[in-house]
Amino acid sequence: MKNFPQTADILIIGGGVMGASAAYHLAKRGVKNIVLLEKESHFGTGATGRCAGGVRYQFSTEINVTLSIHSLPMIERFKEELGQDPGYHKYGYLLVATNENIVREFEHNVAMQNRLGVGTELLSGDEVRKRLPLMRFDDALAGTFHHLDGTADPNSLVMGYINAAQKMGVRTLTGADVIGITVSGGEIRSVKTNLGEIETRLVLNAAGPWSGLVGAMAGVHLPITPLRRQMFTTNPLREVPEDFPFVIDFAQSLYFHREGEGLLVGMSNPNEKPGFDQNVDEDFELVNLESAIERMPLLEKASRASHWAGLYEITPDAHPIYGVTDVKGFLLCTGFSGHGFMHGPVSGKLMSELILDGKFSSVDVSMLDLKRFEEGRLINEYNVV
Numbered sequence: 001m002k003n004f005p006q007t008a009d010i011l012i013i014g015g016g017v018m019g020a021s022a023a024y025h026l027a028k029r030g031v032k033n034i035v036l037l038e039k040e041s042h043f044g045t046g047a048t049g050r051c052a053g054g055v056r057y058q059f060s061t062e063i064n065v066t067l068s069i070h071s072l073p074m075i076e077r078f079k080e081e082l083g084q085d086p087g088y089h090k091y092g093y094l095l096v097a098t099n100e101n102i103v104r105e106f107e108h109n110v111a112m113q114n115r116l117g118v119g120t121e122l123l124s125g126d127e128v129r130k131r132l133p134l135m136r137f138d139d140a141l142a143g144t145f146h147h148l149d150g151t152a153d154p155n156s157l158v159m160g161y162i163n164a165a166q167k168m169g170v171r172t173l174t175g176a177d178v179i180g181i182t183v184s185g186g187e188i189r190s191v192k193t194n195l196g197e198i199e200t201r202l203v204l205n206a207a208g209p210w211s212g213l214v215g216a217m218a219g220v221h222l223p224i225t226p227l228r229r230q231m232f233t234t235n236p237l238r239e240v241p242e243d244f245p246f247v248i249d250f251a252q253s254l255y256f257h258r259e260g261e262g263l264l265v266g267m268s269n270p271n272e273k274p275g276f277d278q279n280v281d282e283d284f285e286l287v288n289l290e291s292a293i294e295r296m297p298l299l300e301k302a303s304r305a306s307h308w309a310g311l312y313e314i315t316p317d318a319h320p321i322y323g324v325t326d327v328k329g330f331l332l333c334t335g336f337s338g339h340g341f342m343h344g345p346v347s348g349k350l351m352s353e354l355i356l357d358g359k360f361s362s363v364d365v366s367m368l369d370l371k372r373f374e375e376g377r378l379i380n381e382y383n384v385v
């Protein structure tokens, strides 16, 4: 390839929200000779481009809430900073509890979120029913609602960062598949791609669900499991109001939010097997549709506009992995376990801090290191959908 870069001061693998945000934040701090490699023909077509776009403060661990406290205002300021509208719609997330265990968990989570300054409300079953007149939630015992939660547009975020990074001199390549990483003396030396080899001393693995494969190229085992998740959208449904919240029936991992003038509906298959298959499982789609119609009968008359599947990048404690590995110069920003889109902005910034200052300053994520898995320091997140 003509003009293929021969060297990189920092080489980023992956052009999803993590890689794009890291490239932007590093370039903004003045780093020259950054190369970002994406194997597909467009940026943001991995997990980021297939995600539901949900952004929320409502998590069950302090660290995830804290990441949201830093990341969501960055989405809020995105247009001002990068000139691209991120399509942030704040219609709130309404999580619904239909059994006592979930109610206890919700009470605990709301108290913790309130302590951190997040104004989540705890709702009674009757309040849930009142707020969701189009839905059938006779069995709702409680709910939680936070008005600043909502959705943003994944493509706008990725391309906002990529375009701004390019303007600051970052070399961003599509169709550049990383096929090998040379390590010698315990240090990164070069990265091999289908287009050629690039010498570098610093690699950031931001390959999302494929991060485990990239880790293996450097001889680093990563406990990241790719797991298929899917959803469908409907044609316009006039009955659904513009302020319809992102509703999650927690016990079923079933969710609904407005998408254009219709709805986006998704559900997690508890029997899904790990793997890289991104085709829609039509049998499970029927299960999803039936459960959705039970909750929202008007879906019976809806028609499907589109459907797709993508991969979660699951770690054993459903928290991301940030930072160093035993291979010098091989860094990680991955393993976001199905809720990373919303933490992309702050995560790229955190990686720029680690690389340039040697420590995380915006949020202390040092406990989310790779070593926690072998040292048994796992932090479980309950609010995974």
Ligand SMILES: Cc1cc2nc3c(=O)[nH]c(=O)nc-3n(C[C@H](O)[C@H](O)[C@H](O)COP(=O)(O)OP(=O)(O)OC[C@H]3O[C@@H](n4cnc5c(N)ncnc54)[C@H](O)[C@@H]3O)c2cc1C
Residues within 6 Å of the ligand: 013, 014, 015, 016, 017, 018, 019, 037, 038, 039, 040, 043, 044, 045, 046, 047, 048, 049, 050, 051, 052, 053, 054, 055, 176, 177, 178, 179, 206, 207, 208, 209, 210, 211, 214, 229, 230, 231, 309, 310, 311, 312, 313, 333, 334, 335, 336, 337, 338, 339, 340, 341, 342, 343
């Ligand atoms: C169905 C679904 C719904 C979701 N819903 C939400 C949600 O509502 N809210 C939320 O916050 N998160 C959600 N997520 C999770 C979110 O999408 C991810 O956590 C986040 O996008 C991860 O970003 P990433 O940049 O790490 O990964 P990706 O976007 O997958 O980017 C990694 C990139 O690396 C590239 N790559 C991989 N291997 C190589 C290689 N060898 N060489 C070169 N390039 C390579 C890939 O092609 C890919 O583009 C959802 C995910 C899915 C699948």
